[in-house]
Amino acid sequence: MLVLPLTSLLLAATTVSAIQYDLAHNVTPIVGTWSSGSKHVVTGPGFANPAQQSFVYPKTTGVGYSFSADGWYEVARYRFASNASEPNCIIGTVVWVHGHYDLRDNGSIVMTPVGDGYQQVQAPCAATSNFIQNYNYTELMRSWQIFMDAKDGPKLHLFQFDGAPVAPLFQLSAEPNMLPKQVLRNVSANVVTVTSDGLVTTETQASRKRKRSAAPEMKRPIGMIAGLVVVAMVATASVL
Numbered sequence: 001m002l003v004l005p006l007t008s009l010l011l012a013a014t015t016v017s018a019i020q021y022d023l024a025h026n027v028t029p030i031v032g033t034w035s036s037g038s039k040h041v042v043t044g045p046g047f048a049n050p051a052q053q054s055f056v057y058p059k060t061t062g063v064g065y066s067f068s069a070d071g072w073y074e075v076a077r078y079r080f081a082s083n084a085s086e087p088n089c090i091i092g093t094v095v096w097v098h099g100h101y102d103l104r105d106n107g108s109i110v111m112t113p114v115g116d117g118y119q120q121v122q123a124p125c126a127a128t129s130n131f132i133q134n135y136n137y138t139e140l141m142r143s144w145q146i147f148m149d150a151k152d153g154p155k156l157h158l159f160q161f162d163g164a165p166v167a168p169l170f171q172l173s174a175e176p177n178m179l180p181k182q183v184l185r186n187v188s189a190n191v192v193t194v195t196s197d198g199l200v201t202t203e204t205q206a207s208r209k210r211k212r213s214a215a216p217e218m219k220r221p222i223g224m225i226a227g228l229v230v231v232a233m234v235a236t237a238s239v240l
């Protein structure tokens, strides 16, 4: 159990937000732009272009979240995972998704996507090695807390549905850095396919076109060892 420092309690008492937030939880509202580690993975136009289903690959791996006061969230995620049975098969995933979030009374956050999210998966050892597909998974965060870090300021801790923590997120801004809060991509032209690796279930005409000419190659950032996670996490992400 994490212990909330007294100074945080005092600060919280003076900054009350309209967004659900109480002394036991948070020193600041969750509204804003948050990013893990070296803070290179940031939501908004510098990361994803949904109309093109493209990404600007960040300099380092990590995850970014933003939350608006009117109930929108956006996620940017970039990571490489080693394949446990085949350590040389490094699987890269880059994800963009947005939608509506809801802070529940039991302390959880439910993030429901609006359907225009997408991800690129680069799995050099799999049958389909590099492709882009729709990504529309609802995320449940079992709990969340914001602490005041003496050096880095507000720090958001999100705990996933199974209690596993997301990497600590630093506040880049108290304003959400987001793409427009509306559906940004036409996904009605869906084609259902299942590839031999079982990863793809639906894809759009646009992603089929792109796949034929191969998605752009992701380069593993130098010195990204800390960003390595076990392949089981990628598997989890794709069935959520």
Ligand SMILES: *[C@@H]1O[C@H](CO)[C@@H](O)[C@H](O)[C@H]1NC(C)=O
Residues within 6 Å of the ligand: 104, 106, 107, 108, 110, 140
């Ligand atoms: C909290 O609420 C969410 C959404 O209603 C639910 O899915 C989750 O199971 C609840 N968690 C607990 C610990 O009750």
Ligand SMILES: *[C@@H]1O[C@H](CO)[C@@H](O)[C@H](O)[C@H]1NC(C)=O
Residues within 6 Å of the ligand: 112, 113, 114, 115, 116, 136, 137, 138, 187
């Ligand atoms: C995306 O997921 C949400 C929540 O489950 C659902 O309401 C919506 O219809 C889905 N959109 C698409 C395009 O699959």
Ligand SMILES: *[C@@H]1O[C@H](CO)[C@@H](O)[C@H](O)[C@H]1NC(C)=O
Residues within 6 Å of the ligand: 083, 084, 085, 086, 089, 091, 123, 124, 125, 126, 127, 197
């Ligand atoms: C992991 O490696 C195994 C063994 O080479 C391979 O069959 C499997 O497709 C790989 N998984 C992914 C997701 O690349």
Ligand SMILES: *[C@@H]1O[C@H](CO)[C@@H](O)[C@H](O)[C@H]1NC(C)=O
Residues within 6 Å of the ligand: 186, 187, 188, 189
């Ligand atoms: C989405 O794509 C479908 C199929 O190509 C098309 O019929 C529809 O008009 C498009 N919708 C929008 C809003 O562009």
